[in-house]
Amino acid sequence: MQFLQPNKSKMHAILMIVDGYYPADIRVRKEAESLALKHNVFVLCCRKENDQKVEIIKNVTVLREIFYKSFTEKGLIDMRLAINFVHPKFHKILPEMINKNNIDVIHVHDLPLAKTGFFAAKKYHLKSVLDLHENYAAALLTWFSWRKNPVIRLKNKIFFNHKRWQDYENRIIKKYDRIIAVVEEMKDRIVTDTAIDESKITVITNSEKKDFVANFDATENSFFKDHKDQFIISYVGGFGPHRGLQTAIEGMKDVSKQIPNALLALIGPANNDVKSYLENLIDEFNVRENVVIYGSQPFKKVVKIMQSSDVNIIPHISNLHTESTIPHKLFQILLSKKPLLVSNCAPLERVVKSNDIGTIFKAGQAESFSKEIIKVYNNYETAMQKAANGFELAYNGDLNWEFTEKKLLHLYENLES
Missing domain, CATH: 3.40.50.2000 (Glycogen Phosphorylase B;)
Structure with a gap:
């Protein structure tokens, strides 16, 4: 495998991890492209059968190392993840990705990968950013309520229990150097639930590029x-x-x-x-x-x-x-x-x-x-x-990504402080 040599003139080498496809996720893509203006950005993500394993898209190096053989395998891994909150595929590949790309910041997208990413950040003494796209634990109460299949309903009740995931979020949030929330209301909820210093939380909303x-x-x-x-x-x-x-x-x-x-x-x-x-x-x-x-x-x-x-x-x-x-x-x-x-x-x-x-x-x-x-x-x-x-x-105002990205770049400029 070939890896992009880091640009030494840039401030950070950031490894984003996302259990999804790139550049399909709008939020991940916008953040990665904005950070790539000033940093070396790598995205560790999933691969479809005909995808390139390594690809550079708008200065973002995409590392498609996670492959699910079937929908069934994905479901089984999700259940395994729900037991100990560690994703086996990401956990296995992260050391290689970190070492070969000289990573100094782990940027985790959403709650399911939070513990996996934090373990890697702690082991390799990296800065850590947890990017919460939504209230994942609360979403579990909603997503499956229209599903009728009794097996699926039982699986979700056992492995995707709201209280268990909410308790997990409250614990893992405290371990990260920085938290990204999608709206002010999420920031307020996190501060209330965890009592962490609100200065650790930056609101990056889902605004659109002009x-x-x-x-x-x-x-x-x-x-x-x-x-x-x-x-x-x-x-x-x-x-x-x-x-x-x-x-x-x-x-x-x-x-x-x-x-x-x-x-x-x-x-x-x-x-x-x-x-x-x-x-x-x-x-x-x-x-x-x-x-x-x-x-x-x-x-x-x-x-x-x-x-x-x-x-x-x-x-x-x-x-x-x-x-x-x-x-x-x-x-x-x-x-x-x-x-x-x-x-x-x-x-x-x-x-x-x-x-x-x-x-x-x-x-x-x-x-x-x-x-x-x-x-x-x-x-x-x-x-x-x-x-x-x-x-x-x-x-022309402040409801666009060009305005929002300034806050994201500021977060990384001050990550060491």
């Missing part, structure tokens, strides 16, 4: 050309229980009475359990004519969906998970220049309300959802003005 705006091409035809006379309400993203799609579907019952041509478009991946659950809701609330599930779409179509919708929604329900995270799509929608409706989960409400860039409804309340959709429809000029505010802040 050049994302280039994806919106006004000359292309609308994604919804078959529904050109309808008022399009779009949701783009995951279909998990915490996403609030059930609220939006129920809300369409009242929306359709006031706006007969309204159409709720749901775009995203859905397994059979989830799709069956949502289809049953559509029939229960008798909104078959006003709701359509498109499933996953290519990225180029996703941005066109945002741009050709009359309003884009983020209807998250309120729980421990959603109250301390924020989705990338919030900032992407702002760059689409189209109206935004979000639930009042704390991070969403704070960003939207303080900047007057969208409309807010009460999380989990279908009546509130329908009321605000109807208000947007009847006051569309006002909704478009808020969308214009959002674009201005996302492009």
Whole structure:
């Protein structure tokens, strides 16, 4: 294997570790590319069968050393990880990656790899950064609640127990030199739960790069050309229980009475359990004519969906998970220049309300959802003005990655202090 020789003029040699694919993870990619402006950055990640093992992408050296032979092997390793919180594949390869690339900082992405990364940092006397993308322990309460398979439900109950993972997070956080939180609300929760010095925590949110705006091409035809006379309400993203799609579907019952041509478009991946659950809701609330599930779409179509919708929604329900995270799509929608409706989960409400860039409804309340959709429809000029505010802040203000990355670079400039 060939390794990139470190650039001695740069400050740190950083090894990011992520149990996923690169550059597929948006957050990991943005952070790695920004840090590569001033540091030597390596990303140790997973490999698909035809991927290159070593590749340099925008000055980031990608080391695809983790390979799962099958979905079953991945599941078995996840269960093994859940027993002692050490990932066997990453644990085995880390010494070689650290030594051959002269690593001096371990940057761990998300809670499952935290102990594995810390063991390596401690053994080799490296600085350590734990990057928490979300409240992982709280997410465990939500992710699997729609799954019906009794074996899967039993496995998750035993190996992915919320309290056990929350206790683990509280312990491991204290061992790291620096913590990255995705929103201010997560930072506050960590300080409350662990009593660590808040100066150790830096908030790096999921803002978008300004050049994302280039994806919106006004000359292309609308994604919804078959529904050109309808008022399009779009949701783009995951279909998990915490996403609030059930609220939006129920809300369409009242929306359709006031706006007969309204159409709720749901775009995203859905397994059979989830799709069956949502289809049953559509029939229960008798909104078959006003709701359509498109499933996953290519990225180029996703941005066109945002741009050709009359309003884009983020209807998250309120729980421990959603109250301390924020989705990338919030900032992407702002760059689409189209109206935004979000639930009042704390991070969403704070960003939207303080900047007057969208409309807010009460999380989990279908009546509130329908009321605000109807208000947007009847006051569309006002909704478009808020969308214009959002674009201005996302492009020329502080709601973009160019602003956020300054905090990330500052963290590393002061890592030794």
